[in-house]
Amino acid sequence: MDIFRGSTFIADRAWGAVEIANMDGITTRLHWTDQPYHWHVNDGEEVFAVLAGRVEMRYRQAGIEHxxxxxxxxxxxxxxxxxxxxxxxxxxxxxxxxxxxSL
Structure with a gap:
C-alpha cells in the first residue's frame, strides 16, 4: 500500500514522474511539470487528469488544431x-x- 500526495508532488525535472501502478501493461503515473510537452500520438488510449494546477491541452482533429x-x-x-x-x-x-x- 502506498499514498501519493498529488497536490504537493514535485519532480526533479519537467514531466518527471513517479509510477503508481502497472496493471497488466497499463501504467498510472503522477507527473509534475512547469513546461510544455511535445506534440505526440500515443500508441493506445490515454487518460490525463489534472490533480493540481491548470493545463492548456491542444489537440488536432481532422487536421484542425483545437x-x-x-x-x-x-x-x-x-x-x-x-x-x-x-x-x-x-x-x-x-x-x-x-x-x-507510451510516449
Whole structure:
C-alpha cells in the first residue's frame, strides 16, 4: 500500500514522474511539470487528469488544431490516434493512465 500526495508532488525535472501502478501493461503515473510537452500520438488510449494546477491541452482533429483549458479535477481522454500536447499554465500535477511504454 502506498499514498501519493498529488497536490504537493514535485519532480526533479519537467514531466518527471513517479509510477503508481502497472496493471497488466497499463501504467498510472503522477507527473509534475512547469513546461510544455511535445506534440505526440500515443500508441493506445490515454487518460490525463489534472490533480493540481491548470493545463492548456491542444489537440488536432481532422487536421484542425483545437485548444481547451483543463482545470484541477478535469480529465482529458485521448482516443487512439489523437495528436495532442499539454501546456501547463504555471506548475501542474497530472495523473496519466496509458499503455506501458507510451510516449
Amino acid at each position: 485548444s481547451t483549458v483543463l482545470e484541477t479535477g478535469d480529465v482529458f481522454h485521448a482516443t487512439v490516434g489523437t495528436e495532442h500536447v499539454a501546456h501547463p499554465i504555471g506548475e501542474a500535477r497530472i495523473l496519466v493512465i496509458e499503455r506501458e511504454g
